[in-house]
Every structure is written in C-alpha cells, then in structure tokens.
Amino acid sequence: MSAITDNLDLYWNGFLRSLGLGLWGLVGSLLLGTLVAIFRVSPVAPLRALGTAWVTVVRNCPLTVVLFFFAFGLPEIGINADFYWFGLAALIVYTSAFVCEALRSGINAVPAGQAEAARAIGLAFTQTLTQVILPQAFRTSVPPVGSVLIAMLKNSAVVGAFGVGRDIFSVGERLTSAQGYAALPVVTGVAIAYLLITLPAGALLGALERKVAILR
Amino acid sequence: MRLPRTTTTLATLATAALALTACGGGSSAGTGSAPVADKPTFAAGSTMAKIAASGKLRVGTKFDQPGFGLKGLSGAPEGFDVEIAKIIGGAMGVKADAIEYVEAPSKVREEVIETDKVDLVAATYTINDKRKERISFAGPYYVAGQQLMVASDNTTITKPEDLKTNPDAKVCSVTGSTPSEQIGEYLASPSQLVLFDGYDKCANSLRTGQVQVVTTDNVILLGFVAESDGKFKLVGEQFTEEPYGIGVKKGDVAFCEFINTTLKNNVEAYKAAWSSTAGKVEGAEAPTLPQAAPCT
Numbered sequence: 447m448s449a450i451t452d453n454l455d456l457y458w459n460g461f462l463r464s465l466g467l468g469l470w471g472l473v474g475s476l477l478l479g480t481l482v483a484i485f486r487v488s489p490v491a492p493l494r495a496l497g498t499a500w501v502t503v504v505r506n507c508p509l510t511v512v513l514f515f516f517a518f519g520l521p522e523i524g525i526n527a528d529f530y531w532f533g534l535a536a537l538i539v540y541t542s543a544f545v546c547e548a549l550r551s552g553i554n555a556v557p558a559g560q561a562e563a564a565r566a567i568g569l570a571f572t573q574t575l576t577q578v579i580l581p582q583a584f585r586t587s588v589p590p591v592g593s594v595l596i597a598m599l600k601n602s603a604v605v606g607a608f609g610v611g612r613d614i615f616s617v618g619e620r621l622t623s624a625q626g627y628a629a630l631p632v633v634t635g636v637a638i639a640y641l642l643i644t645l646p647a648g649a650l651l652g653a654l655e656r657k658v659a660i661l662r
Numbered sequence: 663m664r665l666p667r668t669t670t671t672l673a674t675l676a677t678a679a680l681a682l683t684a685c686g687g688g689s690s691a692g693t694g695s696a697p698v699a700d701k702p703t704f705a706a707g708s709t710m711a712k713i714a715a716s717g718k719l720r721v722g723t724k725f726d727q728p729g730f731g732l733k734g735l736s737g738a739p740e741g742f743d744v745e746i747a748k749i750i751g752g753a754m755g756v757k758a759d760a761i762e763y764v765e766a767p768s769k770v771r772e773e774v775i776e777t778d779k780v781d782l783v784a785a786t787y788t789i790n791d792k793r794k795e796r797i798s799f800a801g802p803y804y805v806a807g808q809q810l811m812v813a814s815d816n817t818t819i820t821k822p823e824d825l826k827t828n829p830d831a832k833v834c835s836v837t838g839s840t841p842s843e844q845i846g847e848y849l850a851s852p853s854q855l856v857l858f859d860g861y862d863k864c865a866n867s868l869r870t871g872q873v874q875v876v877t878t879d880n881v882i883l884l885g886f887v888a889e890s891d892g893k894f895k896l897v898g899e900q901f902t903e904e905p906y907g908i909g910v911k912k913g914d915v916a917f918c919e920f921i922n923t924t925l926k927n928n929v930e931a932y933k934a935a936w937s938s939t940a941g942k943v944e945g946a947e948a949p950t951l952p953q954a955a956p957c958t
Contacts (some may be wrong), residue, residue, distance in 0.1 A: 449878040497704075517872075518866060518867070518870070520864075520871045521867070521870035521871060522870055526870070526871055526872055529856055559861065568814065607837070607858070607859050608858070609856045609858055609867065609872070610856065611832075611837065611855065611856065611857035612852065612853075612857075616857060618807045619769065619838040620837060620838050620843075622769040622838065623767075623769075623837070623838025623839065624771040624838045624839060624840055624842065624843045625792055626772060626790070626792040626795075628772070628773070628791045628796075629769060629770070629773065633807075645785075661732055
C-alpha cells in the first residue's frame, strides 16, 4: 500500500482535478441537455429538427471520437484553445444527448392533461414548460439522469487521455509507468478515488429522489 | 575448432562461442545479422543453459516505438531493441526466428519479468534505481538523451531554460514516460505540460499549434523531424542521459554478465543493428557501446 501512502499528494491533486472536471461537466451537461430537450419538445419545427439531429449524431458517436473531433479536429480548422476546455466541452456535448433523452422521458411522463390545463388557463408555451411541465419532469427523471451523470463522472477518465492530464487516472498511469510502482495497488488507489466521487454522488441522488418524489 | 569442454568462466565461454561463429562464416548484411552460436555450453542450472537447451528466447519489447521496437505489417517487431535481443539470443544458440516476442509497454515491463513471461526485456528501458528494486539491468547498451522539438519558425524557445520564461508555451509528452517526469523542473507550472498516450498525437498538436514544444528522447524526435517535411526542428542540447538497459530477473548476475560480455564481443553486429534500424533516421549519430554497469 506504500504506492498510495507515498503519493498521497499526487492522488489528492488528481482527485481534485477529476472532481473539477466532473462538476463542470455536470453543470454544463445538465444545462445543455435541458436546452436540447426543450428543443425536442418545442412547437417550432426547425428547433425540433435541430434537437433530434443533435441527439442522433452525438449519441451514436463513441466518446473518444467526440473527444478526437474537439482535441484534433478544431485545431485543424484554426480553432485553438487549452486542451482542458476542449476535453470539458466534448464531455458536456457527449453527455448532453443522454441527459436530453432521460429528461424527455420525464417530460413524456407528465400527463397530457397538465399541458392542456395550463394552456386552458392562458399560459404561454414557455410558461407551461417552466412552471408546469419541467418541474414535474425533473422529479420523475432523477434516477435516469442520475445514472447518466454518474457515467459521466467516470468518463472523465477518458478525457484525461486527450491532453488534459493530471486527473486521477493519469496519476495512476504516471505512478506505474514512469515511477515503476506495481500496477495493482496503484490502480486500487485510483478505484478508491473514483468511488469517493461516485458513491457520495449516488447517495446525493438517492436523497434528492426521495425529497422530490411526487406523491400520486 | 571446438568449444572448450571444461567450464572455466562464463566470459571465456561466451567469447569462445562467439569466436566460433565468427570463424564459421560471419554474418550477413541487413537485419537479422546477429551471429548464432552452434551448441554453446553453459554452467548447469543457469538461465543461459535453460534457454540454450530449449532453443527459444522470450523477449519483451515495445510494438509501437519506431526505430526500436515497432510491429509492422510483417507481424514481427523490428528495431534496435529487437536486433539487440537477436544478438543475445544468437550467443545462446537461439536463431532469430526462434525468438518469441511479447509486447511490453512501459507500465508492465517489470511485471512480465517478475512473472516469468519473458527471459529478458529490451524496450527503451531506462535504467533507474526505482526499477532496480524489482528487476536487474544488464547494459546499458545505448544512451539516449532528452531534447526539445519545436516548429521550424519558432525562435523564442532554443533551450530547456526558455520554458520558464515562456509560461504560455505548452510542452507535450507521453503520460507515464521518463521524459515527462524530467521536464518538470524546467516548467513554470505543471499546467504547462500536455500529456497524450503517444508521441504521434504530440507531433500532430505541434503542427496545429496546440502545443509549442514536444519533448522526449532524441532518437524518437529525430524520426518525427525526418517525417515533417521541414516543419519541425530540434533545439538545444540533450539535457538528460537515458541509459537503456536490458531487464532481467532480479539477482540473475550470471545472465546479466553474460549479456554484457555478449554485447562487448559483438561490436560489429551491434553497429549493424544500429545502422539497419534507428540509425536510418537522418541526423541520428551512431553510438559506441557504453561501458556496462556492474551487475547486481
């Protein structure tokens, strides 16, 4: 276990970096995913088409391909930025498609009568959506969106390999390859670090689910 | 000419074995030129005796390192490390096509030795103390040095010390590599370092302007400079020494000494090995076999 205890500072920095990627990714993909979901249910046909196209393209590409497009495709056409932002953007774009679909399942679960009643009392589309539909949709879709987000936290390990680096997974690589530690204890440490991120996330989601559950 | 039947020392044995092949017609040109000893004898129970008896040598090497160990369409890895393994195998009577190659990327090199998956590892394996805790090194058989590669029109970065004064310049290397560790002290901050899983991605990012510097061992960089159509250049002196060794089971002094003696007695094959592989790259200096370190 000396592989872990000797390098606690490295592990800690890697943990923070992965956590940072995960948190920014979480905020970003929730916002973008919600926006795409709104597009997909909006009464405006071009927006619906855009939302559908977005989900179709992004959801059917492997994450590494999306990352490749950002990290190596954008610089090819003259767009240069820090690899950290490229990696984060790719992670958000990729996850947004899944968040969108999970949210849409929540939206579809809201009985049609709710939307009809909202329209009947004179609410506009935006009002219907933000006051009536989305609050109920979010509640119903906590479990599926939660699964998507936990998957995203783990996907941050893939992002690390695209020039982002210094995340917890890269720290493990560094310890085994450059410094010659045995792989098993090092990777065990990496697994523990990910569990320290994902287990509390899962517990939070469970608590959130109970708190916002709709009594029917 | 006969081999001496009485075992004196390993060194004389190895010398005799090699002298024999030298008399027996020498070596052909090109790759696979390592002389093969005819039925050499070794002290009973030694690693050499075991390998000679089985007629097979298991070698751990890289499959993705141009010039040193690259597995191409032919299916067999090619490169300087592979040729070195052939020289060592030849001295034990193992023919080049009887060598079994096992892929040994950086992170499993100690493991494949410890778990007896290979007899030796020749895989751009830098000798260092941390690694010596788990395995033993024969050699060094080559001393590489870390250098910087920049775009041809870059005039601001001419030596490693310039990285601190240009904190915006990104430096690219490979995750878990020794160069990525050693560049650390020249950087203004850790975020200046960009890491990928292969140098081809670094070179690509240098071309598109995502990074300004690529750093690793000179021989690897020279390969990229040669391919770049004049877009890349090397700058500054080599600022580290990376002695490449041959990994063997920890404490196998006899095998280690045998390897050292074999290399010393095979300077011609060593030179041929270099010029037919890594030495083909323009600007690569032909090495002289370094003085071997004592075996432990």
